[in-house]
Amino acid sequence: MIDIQKNILFVIIKNIFILSSFVALLGAGENLEITPATKQCMDETLASQVVVNPLKESMGGEAYNDAIGSGKYRYVGNSKCRLCHRKFFIGRKKDPHDHAMKNLIAIGHEKTPQCLACHSTGYGVPTGFVSIETTPRLSNVQCEGCHGPGNVHIKLTKKRLKGGFLAGQDSPKILKNMCVECHTDRWNKSYHDLDTAYNKYKKADPRSYSKGKHNNAKEKL
Numbered sequence: 080m081i082d083i084q085k086n087i088l089f090v091i092i093k094n095i096f097i098l099s100s101f102v103a104l105l106g107a108g109e110n111l112e113i114t115p116a117t118k119q120c121m122d123e124t125l126a127s128q129v130v131v132n133p134l135k136e137s138m139g140g141e142a143y144n145d146a147i148g149s150g151k152y153r154y155v156g157n158s159k160c161r162l163c164h165r166k167f168f169i170g171r172k173k174d175p176h177d178h179a180m181k182n183l184i185a186i187g188h189e190k191t192p193q194c195l196a197c198h199s200t201g202y203g204v205p206t207g208f209v210s211i212e213t214t215p216r217l218s219n220v221q222c223e224g225c226h227g228p229g230n231v232h233i234k235l236t237k238k239r240l241k242g243g244f245l246a247g248q249d250s251p252k253i254l255k256n257m258c259v260e261c262h263t264d265r266w267n268k269s270y271h272d273l274d275t276a277y278n279k280y281k282k283a284d285p286r287s288y289s290k291g292k293h294n295n296a297k298e299k300l
């Protein structure tokens with residue numbers, strides 16, 4: 080009897096969780112204005128049919144295949160990161176990366192593979208984002224969208240060890256490549272200078288680097 084009650088409670092909680100993920104995603108993109116320049120980026124991206132894999136490109140194919148092929152690395156979703164990095168997590172809620180899926184939904188491209196590659200977490204990587212229905216917890220460019228799968232890091236820190244990321248502090252070159260693989264020559268409005276933009280993510284409370292309406296050229300980093 081207790082088991083049945085537990086199960087029912089679990090199903091209710093799970094549904095509330097799924098529902099709230101959808102609501103969070105739907106209430107979005109309302110201020111989105113598609114400029115002719117963005118329209119052109121979108122058209123070119125669609126025409127090229129290339130689906131990028133930022134993690135693979137950043138690490139290089141061989142290192143990527145070794146690491147991901149080993150099956151050791153898994154995406155866990157940013158609610159897990161929240162447990163220990165509350166300040167980062169809350170600060171990031173204002174960062175456009177954390178809303179990248181909303182813009183796709185607003186223009187009906189939330190199922191287009193070329194777009195998901197840069198607007199979700201780990202698309203095309205085993206255990207990464209697949210679809211809003213099956214992996215809602217990996218929507219948007221989350222922590223692991225830049226740092227790579229987080230399960231090993233969590234395991235290590237629980238044993239009071241460090242690191243564990245494919246794109247963490249001890250591999251800044253790969254992490255910087257991650258920026259460049261998404262912020263390409265085509266999608267290049269977000270910042271003028273990579274080093275300045277990158278350094279904003281160091282240390283500080285992330286609340287200090289989100290500047291609100293990001294389409295305004297004056298507010299570029």
Ligand code: HEC
Nearest residue numbers: 159160162163222223229233236237241242244247248249
């Ligand atoms: C069990 C607690 C815990 C959880 C859960 C956790 N972290 Fe950490 N994290 C730490 C601690 C402690 C450090 C400092 C030690 C270190 O530098 O690895 C750290 C450091 C980091 C660093 C800087 C060091 C590096 O290797 O780049 C990053 C980035 C990071 N965490 C990201 C994440 C992300 C992303 C998640 C979710 C996938 C996460 N953490 C989940 C405890 C945790």
Ligand code: HEC
Nearest residue numbers: 117121124125182188193194197261262263266267268269
């Ligand atoms: C290679 C990575 C990449 C791909 C692929 C990509 N985007 Fe983006 N997208 C970005 C970046 C980066 C930004 C932030 C603006 C910038 O820097 O140009 C962005 C911003 C946007 C915006 C916000 C409007 C704006 O100009 O800021 C929309 C809408 C958008 N993308 C739609 C799409 C659609 C639709 C597709 C697929 C046809 C797509 N994106 C594919 C990286 C990408």
Ligand code: HEC
Nearest residue numbers: 175179182197224225257258261269270276277289290293
């Ligand atoms: C997986 C793809 C991806 C990666 C990796 C990535 N970005 Fe972005 N970034 C985006 C997208 C998409 C947007 C725009 C989100 C939107 O408005 O829809 C964005 C937006 C931004 C913005 C605009 C923020 C604002 O407040 O206006 C900055 C700055 C930025 N990225 C810097 C970086 C830096 C620096 C790195 C590397 C440390 C990085 N990004 C890594 C996809 C990515």
Ligand code: HEC
Nearest residue numbers: 160164167168171176220221222225248251277280281282
């Ligand atoms: C847009 C890419 C991007 C995203 C998304 C991102 N980070 Fe980072 N993070 C960075 C960069 C770049 C650094 C600086 C690494 C270095 O020191 O070279 C960094 C550093 C860190 C550090 C180390 C800070 C310090 O000064 O010791 C922690 C902890 C961290 N990130 C956690 C997170 C967590 C948790 C999330 C999600 C809530 C997250 N990051 C999302 C790019 C990102």
